[in-house]
Amino acid sequence: MSTDRAFWKDRRFRMLALAAAAAAFLLAVTVLGSVWHDAALETDFSRKNLAPCLKYPFGTDWMGRDMFARTVAGLSLSIRLGILTACVSAAIAFVLGLSAAVMGRFADGAVTMMIDLVMGIPHILLLVLISYACGKGFKGVVIGVSLTHWASLARLIRGEVLQLKASPYVKIAEKLGKGKLYIAFRHMAPNLFPQFITGLILLFPHAILHEASVTFLGFGLSPEQPAIGVILSESMNHLAMGRWWLALFPGLFLVASVLLFHYIGQTVCRLIDPGSVHE
Amino acid sequence: MKLEAKNVSFRYTEGGRLVLDHVDFTVEEGERVGVTAPSGFGKTTLLKILAGYEKPLEGEALLDGRPVSEYRGYCPVQMIGQHPELSVNPRRKLKTVLDEGDWSGDFGERQRIESGLGILDEWKERYPVEVSGGELQRFCIARALGTRTKILLADEITTMLDLVTQGQIWGFLLGETMRRGLGLVVVSHSRELLEKVCHRIVEVDRKQEKNDG
Numbered sequence: 185m186s187t188d189r190a191f192w193k194d195r196r197f198r199m200l201a202l203a204a205a206a207a208a209f210l211l212a213v214t215v216l217g218s219v220w221h222d223a224a225l226e227t228d229f230s231r232k233n234l235a236p237c238l239k240y241p242f243g244t245d246w247m248g249r250d251m252f253a254r255t256v257a258g259l260s261l262s263i264r265l266g267i268l269t270a271c272v273s274a275a276i277a278f279v280l281g282l283s284a285a286v287m288g289r290f291a292d293g294a295v296t297m298m299i300d301l302v303m304g305i306p307h308i309l310l311l312v313l314i315s316y317a318c319g320k321g322f323k324g325v326v327i328g329v330s331l332t333h334w335a336s337l338a339r340l341i342r343g344e345v346l347q348l349k350a351s352p353y354v355k356i357a358e359k360l361g362k363g364k365l366y367i368a369f370r371h372m373a374p375n376l377f378p379q380f381i382t383g384l385i386l387l388f389p390h391a392i393l394h395e396a397s398v399t400f401l402g403f404g405l406s407p408e409q410p411a412i413g414v415i416l417s418e419s420m421n422h423l424a425m426g427r428w429w430l431a432l433f434p435g436l437f438l439v440a441s442v443l444l445f446h447y448i449g450q451t452v453c454r455l456i457d458p459g460s461v462h463e
Numbered sequence: 464m465k466l467e468a469k470n471v472s473f474r475y476t477e478g479g480r481l482v483l484d485h486v487d488f489t490v491e492e493g494e495r496v497g498v499t500a501p502s503g504f505g506k507t508t509l510l511k512i513l514a515g516y517e518k519p520l521e522g523e524a525l526l527d528g529r530p531v532s533e534y535r536g537y538c539p540v541q542m543i544g545q546h547p548e549l550s551v552n553p554r555r556k557l558k559t560v561l562d563e564g565d566w567s568g569d570f571g572e573r574q575r576i577e578s579g580l581g582i583l584d585e586w587k588e589r590y591p592v593e594v595s596g597g598e599l600q601r602f603c604i605a606r607a608l609g610t611r612t613k614i615l616l617a618d619e620i621t622t623m624l625d626l627v628t629q630g631q632i633w634g635f636l637l638g639e640t641m642r643r644g645l646g647l648v649v650v651s652h653s654r655e656l657l658e659k660v661c662h663r664i665v666e667v668d669r670k671q672e673k674n675d676g
Contacts, residue, residue: 352549355516360563360609361537374554459553 196455203451206444210263213441217260223250224257224410236429243429246422251415255434258412259441261405262392265322266445269329269395270387277334278380281341285349295338302335311394312403325404329391337383344379348372378457385449389442396438412438464613465491466513466531466540466646470522473508482508485522488665492613495640495647497657500667506650507545509667510616513648514542526614537565541607545619547599551591558587560602565609576605579635597624604632608639614646622651633660 217224232248234240242251284295302310315328348354354371362370398404399413407414412434419430453460468488474481482505490496490513500506511517512524515531515538524531531540544550551560561582566573580601586594600620607615617636621629637660640647651657657664 352544352546353552356550356606357563359515359538359541360565360606361535362563370555370559371552374552 199451199455203448203455206448210441210444210448213256214260214263217257218264220253220257221260221410223253225249225408226253233427235427236433242433243427245418245427245430251429251433254410254415255412255437257410258415258434259437261409262395262412262438263388263441265325265329265395266388266392269326269333269391270384272326272330273333273387273391274337274380274384276330277337277383278341280334281338282345284338284342285345292342295342299335299339299342302332303339307332307394308397308401311398312401315398315403320403321406322409325395325398328398329394332394333387333390337380337387340379340383341376344376345372348375378453378460381456382449382453385452386446388449389445392438392445393442464527464539464646465489466524466526466614468509468513468519468522468524471509471512471519471524472521473505473512473517473519475508483512483519486667488513490614490646490648492646493644495649495661497661497664498648498650498667499652499654499657499664502652504667506667507618510542510618510648510650514538514540514616516542537609537611539611539613540616541609541612541614542616542618543600543603543607543620545622547596547603548591550603551599553591555590556587557589557591557594557599557602560606561587564606565611567610569610572610573605576608576639579639580605581631597628600624601632604636612645614648615640616648616650618650619652621656629656636660 226249228248230248231240231244232246234244236243240250240252242255244250245254280295280298284292310332311328314331315324318324318327348371354367357367357371395404396411396413396416399411400417401413402417404413405411407418415434416431416438419427419434422430466489468486471483471486471488472481473483486505486509488498488509498506498509508517512519513531515524515534518532526534526540531538534540551557561573561577564573582598582601582605586598586602591599600623604620615636621632624632633656636647639645647660649657649660654664
C-alpha cells in the first residue's frame with residue numbers, strides 16, 4: 185500500500201512539474217514576444233530571403249525581417265488575445281450557465297436556445313461574420329472569439345448546477361435549514377470549480393487557433409501586425425518559390441503552443457479532479 | 464409533535480403507476496413505528512413524503528397540522544436514506560457532514576452522539592470515498608440527530624452493514640430515541656429487527672394492484 189501511495193504522489197509531482205514547465209515556456213514566449221514587438225517589424229533589405237542559419241534560426245522574409253522575432257511576437261500576440269478572449273468567454277459561460285440553472289424555466293429555455301444557436305452554426309463562419317460586422321482588426325477578433333466560445337462551457341455549467349440542485353446532499357442541507365448562500369458556496373462551488381478551471385484553460389487553445397484562422401482568412405488582425413495568421417497567409421505567396429521556412433517554423437510553433445495549452449488543461453483537470461478521468 | 468399522512472397518493476411520472484394509493488399513516492413523538500412491505504410498494508416514497516422531500520399528488524403530509532414541505536429553516540423531521548454515499552458531498556471532508564448537524568453550540572451533545580455511533584476522530588479528516596459505507600452511514604445518522612430533530616425517519620439504514628455493526632447502531636439509536644423521546648419510523652425488510660425496535664408494525668399492502676390492470 186505504502187509503495188502505491190508513494191508512486192501516486194510521485195506521479196502527481198511529475199505531472200505538476202511538466203505542466204509548470206509548459207506554462208513557463210508559454211509565459212517566456214509571451215513576454216519575449218511583447219519585448220520583441222519592434223524587432224519583429226524591423227525591415228532590412230541587406231538580409232532578405234535568408235534560409236535558416238545560426239544568426240537567423242527561422243530565416244528571414246522578402247523584406248529582411250527576422251522570422252524568429254516575428255514568430256515569437258506573433259505567438260505572444262495570439263496567446264495574449266487567447267487569454268483575454270477565453271476569460272471573457274468563460275465569464276459569459278459562467279453567468280449564462282448559472283442563470284439558466286437557477287432562474288427558472290423561461291431563463292433556462294432562453295439560454296439553452298442561445299447555446300443551440302451558437303453551437304449550431306459552424307464556428308469559423310460565425311466568427312468571420314461577427315469579426316467582419318465589428319470592423320475586423322483587434323476589436324473584431326476579440327468580440328468574435330469571445331462571443332463564439334462560451335457555449336459548450338455554459339452547457340457544462342448548466343448541467344452541473346442542475347444535477348447538484350437535485351442531489352440528495354443538497355436537499356438534505358435544505359432540510360437542515362441551510363440557506364441558499366451556504367449551499368452555493370459550500371456544496372456547489374467545490375463541485376463547479378474544477379470544471380470551470382479546466383474548461384477555462386481548455387478554451388485557450390481553441391481561442392488561439394480561431395484567432396489565427398480568422399486572421400489567416402483576412403477577417404481578423406490587420407496585415408501590419410506581426411500575427412501568426414498574417415505570417416502564415418503571407419508565406420503562402422512565397423512557398424512556391426521554395427521559401428519553406430516562412431510557413432514551417434511559425435506553423436510548428438503555433439501547433440506546439442496549442443498542444444502545450446491543451447496538455448496543461450488536461451493535467452490540471454487530472455490533478456484537481458482525478459475521478460473525472462474515468463468518466 | 465405529530466406527523467401524519469392523510470389519504471396520500473403519489474406517482475413519479477404523469478400518468479405513471481400510483482406508487483401510493485390513499486395511504487394513511489401517523490407517528491407521534493416518543494413512538495417507534497415499523498414499516499414493512501415487499502420491494503416496490505412505496506416505502507421509501509412514503510418516507511420522502513413524510514420528510515417533505517416530495518409533495519403528495521393527493522392528500523396531505525402534516526406535521527402538527529401544517530404541511531411538512533412548508534417548514535422553513537431546520538425541519539424537525541429528518542430522514543436517513545439507504546445510500547449514504549449519495550447523501551454526502553464527495554468533495555468535502557467528513558467533519559463537514561457533522562458540522563451541518565444542528566448542535567446549537569452544544570459540543571458535549573455532539574460528542575456524545577459521535578462516540579455513541581463509534582465515529583473515530585481520524586475519519587473526520589477523510590473524504591467520503593476514503594471510508595466504508597458503514598462508516599459513512601454513521602456520519603449521516605449523526606447529522607440527522609441534531610438537537611431540534613423530533614421525528615426520525617430511517618429508510619433501510621443498516622441494510623448494508625454486518626450484524627455486529629447493525630446491533631451497535633440500533634442499540635445506540637434505541638437508547639437515543641428513548642432518552643430524547645424522539646418519534647422513529649423504521650423501514651426494513653427484516654421483521655426481526657422491527658419486532659425488536661418498534662412499538663407497532665405497519666404493513667403496506669398493495670391496494671393499488673387493482674389499478675395496474
